[in-house]
Amino acid sequence: MQVFEDISGRMGLDDVVALPAGKPAGFTPVGPDGIKPGFSRSAWWLRAFVRNEGAAPMPLVLTLREPRLQSVTFYVQRGGQWQRERPDSSFEPVPRYPSLRFTLGPGEQVGVLIREAGDTALSLEPKLYSPAENEALDRRETLWGGALIGGIVALAWSALLIAYFSRSTAFLLLAALCTSTALYEAAIRGYTKVYLWPHAAQWNARSVPIFGCTAVLFFLAFILNIARGEKTNVPARRILLVFAALEVVCSAGAAFGDLRFFDQAALLVNGLLGIAQVGIAFVLSRRRTPTARLMLVTVAFGIFDFGLHLAESLGLFAHDLAWLNSDIHPNPIVAVIGLATHLVVLAAWVDHVGRQRRAARDELVQWQTSEQERLRYEVAQRTLALNEALLDAQEKNRQKIETLGYVSHDLRAPLATITSYAKLLQYEADSRQSALILSIERSVNYQLGLIDELIGYAKTELRPLEIAPVQTDLPALLNDIADYSIALCAQLNNRFCCQALTSVPRWLTIDGRRLQQVLLNLLSNASKFTRDGMVMMTIRARAQGGQWLIGFEVADTGIGMELGHDSHPFSAFRRIEAANGTTGLGLIIAQRIVDTMGGELRVSSALGEGTSFSFEIVAPVASAETAGADERVPYSSLMAEQGPRRRASRRTADAPPADDRKTLAALARDGRMTDIERWMDSVGEARPACAAFLAELRSCLDALDFAAIEALARVDDEDLAISA
Structure with missing residues (x-):
């Protein structure tokens, strides 16, 4: 040659x-x-x-x-x-x-x-x-190359699976490193030329430095990621970052620039990197932390792998290492040793991660134990504080109950004075005034009953409403309730009707005061949500042995409400009361009293069609000494209908102006009797032509019929609007 x-x-x-x-x-x-x-x-x-x-x-x-x-x-x-x-x-x-x-x-x-x-x-x-020798050598190269590249790909797949299940960036970088190494080994052995780009010899030559630099880049990223995750100070970290940037430049230059220049540059950069890694390994060897030991293993095996490839390519193996030589190029023995180093790094990293997780688990158990002790101590302290607060609240509640008892007791004196003066006026009153004074006495007696209840409430320390059955004249009680209801309904121009559907017993053993409280609360609600309509109270009775089953119903033609299947009817009615500026306590009290009496308060309603409340109670018949034997009152004698109070006659010529009448209506609505008299005096002096209007107003004021006074002003407003 x-x-x-x-x-x-x-x-x-x-x-x-x-x-x-x-x-x-x-x-x-x-x-x-x-x-x-x-x-x-x-x-x-x-x-x-x-x-x-x-x-x-x-x-x-x-x-x-x-x-x-x-x-x-x-x-x-x-x-x-x-x-x-x-x-x-x-x-x-x-x-x-x-x-x-x-x-x-x-x-x-x-x-x-x-x-x-x-x-x-x-x-x-x-x-x-010879052809036979050439084919045999190709087969041996293919066997060695397939085993090597397949092993590296399997290593990459294992690292990728670990990265997926552990969400570890380090394993993901290790998988990328193994993949780049497999492509590098395939490129230097010509398999990329055969299977990936058979008609691009130029790209096949460029792929070797590209994949080589990429593998080294991922190796550096793996080292830096371990250091960042473990918060370890890597020696010459900035130098490694510079080498990583140079690897990127060499890879891009080999792909698109002068291949001869960047191929030589890649060899130079990787040689200098090997020297730098030797220094890093020396520094890490002096540290005794688990992360430093892992990084030492990684750097050491990386240097060893790089040194083997360099010695093999330069033919520097000594005579004693002749077994490392091979007629296959690149040397598969050196490559398999490099694969083993990758496996050692992966095994070391997996073991390190396992140790970290066990340490983290032990630390978590210790933290949970200490946290449980801390929480147990805090719970004990807060329980002690809550007990002290409860005792303090109970003491304050006792003081409030005592104050409530004192105030309730003191309220009885002025009401008793009003009752005494009413009795004195009764002697000199005519028949019409006598009826009004009797209404005052009934109201005062009702208020005295409520005050007695407050006193009992204070004495029993917030016990539920108690029932005290006594012998009660049921028709007389119903007549008193009817008198109250007529005044309630007149405020919004409603008609009141009290009707007995059957004959009722005269004497019953029942708590009449509680029954009156229930019915008045229901009638008050009915008149409040009805205007220019009808409020009706119906009673029915049925004998059951020695007892009576008494049923009551209060119905109106007011606004009504829509009862959904998923909402409680009383909750819906209380929301309506709250929307109209009331507290809703009346219905709550009525429901509690009916439950205590052994009944059940039911409601039925439709939007725009009115509402009906009904309940039934069982009452024993009074003893024979007080009531006559089977004395009953026929239902016809209890039927009564009362419309709104008389309305003022319609006037147009002698009525005061609209602004004055609005003031009068507001005073009548609030029941301000003294202010109404002053209004009459001022209008009488300023407008003598309104004498007839003032005379009729005086008669309504003498009768304490404030609803009629308000209606007088409203009726004249309508007449003025019509005349206009």
């Missing part, structure tokens, strides 16, 4: 053939192992002569076992003429190595010229094989 370097790279075949042999300006001899010019801008010519000294034809394969070679041309001397050999297209897939196939007859000699040029590191190491 002879070699010639064409520095210009432009010499043709004829120029090269004409060169003398054995002279400095021509071909020079080469040893049997060839030469490695490395990165060179020259074109290199290799001339070889092959002779068959056997007695049989011999097929041969001349191969340059370097898949990264970009431009290789074969010329064969036949019959004294040099001819360019075309690649055999019958081989599928595309062969990984440039090769020449030919057959020599017995005693035949052939000359071969090989031109090689490119941007990658050149290697002039032609090998001559």
